[in-house]
Amino acid sequence: MPDPVLAADIATLQADRVRRLNDLHDDYEQTRKLWKMLRADVQRYGKHVTFHNPMTGTRADAVQLAARTGAVLRRLNEQTFKDVIAQFELFASDLLRIWLTAHVALIEGKALSIKTLFGSNSLQDVRQAALQEAVESTILKRAYGRPADWFRYLGEVLDRPVVSANDVNEFTEMKATRDVLEHAGGVANATYREKSGRNARGNVGAALEVGDAYHTAAFQLIRRIVDAIAKAAIAAA
Amino acid sequence: MIDQETQERLQVNTDGDAGPYLMVPLEQVPAIRAVLQQHGIAHSLDQDAVQFDDKPIIALINFGRGTDPVRIQQLLDAA
Secondary structure (H helix, E strand, C coil): CCCHHHHHHHHHHHHHHHHHHHHHHHHHHHHHHHHHHHHHHHHHHCCCCEEECCCCCCEEEHHHHHHCHHHHHHHHHHHHHHHHHHHHHHHHHHHHHHHHHHCHHHCCCCCCCHHHHHHCCCHHHHHHHHHHHHHHHHHHHHHCCCHHHHHHHHHHHHCCCCCCHHHHHHHHHHHHHHHHHHHCCCECCHHHHHHHHHHCCCCCCCECCCCHHHHHHHHHHHHHHHHHHHHHHHHHC | CECCCCCCECCEECCCCCCCEEEEEHHHHHHHHHHHHHCCCCCEECCCCECCCCCCCEEEEECCCCCCHHHHHHHHHHC
C-alpha cells in the first residue's frame, strides 16, 4: 500500500541534498572566479592591493596571492570533489534511516544495549531506542563496503534497480580517487587500481588529478544518482 | 604575435606548481590556438573569461603541468 508520508519525507530529503550540492557548486564556481579575477587584475593591469590582518598585524600582497592562484584552484578542485562525493554517502545513509524505520522487517538484528535499556523511561522509549540502534547498526555494517554492494543493497531494500551499471562504475572510480586523495597523497596505488577496475585513470605511482572536466563530471554524476535513487524510493514508498 | 590590448609581447605565465597559462583578449584566441595546434601544443580554453569595466574580455588558455613554458613563449614570439 502506498505510503504518502514516506514518499514526502524522501522527496524532502532529496530536495535538501540537491540544494546542498548546488550550494557547494556555487561556492566552488564563485571562488574560482574571484581568484581568476584577482590574478587578471594584478598580473594584467598592475593592480596594487594589500590585505591587512588587524588581528595579527601581518600583510599579504595581492601580487603574492595572485601568484598562488593555480595551486589554490587545484586544491579547491580536490577539496570540493571530496565534498561532492561525501554528499552521496550522506544522502544514502539518510535515505536508509527513513526507509528502514518504515520497513522494520528489513532491519538486521542487533541486541539492545544495557545502557540504552536502563536509560529508557518507558516501553515506548525502549522500542524507539532499539529501533534507532538497529537502524544505525544496519547502516554502519554497509558503510565500509564496496560501492557496488551499496547500490545492490539499495536495490534490494527498494525492490527495484536504482542506478545504471555505468554510473556505479563511474562512482566507484571517483570514490577510489577520493580515498587516494585522502589517504595516499593523491598518488594511485594498487588498492586504487583494484577498486577502479577498467575505469582506473592512472597506473600505480601516477598522480590522480582532479581537473575541471572531471570535477564537473563528479557533480553531474552525484546529482544524477541522488535523483535516480530518490525517484525509485518514492515510487516504492 | 603581440597582445592587442597592451600592445606588448604575449606573456606565458606560471603559478608555482600549476601548469603554464596565457591571458589574452578573447578575440585573439582563434589565432593563438591555430599556432598551438600547428605545433601540437596541448591546451584548453578556460571556462571563465574576465572583463573589467569596458576593457576587452580576457580569456585564459591553460597548458598542462609539465608543458614547457619556454617553448610556448618562443612559438608565440615567432608567430
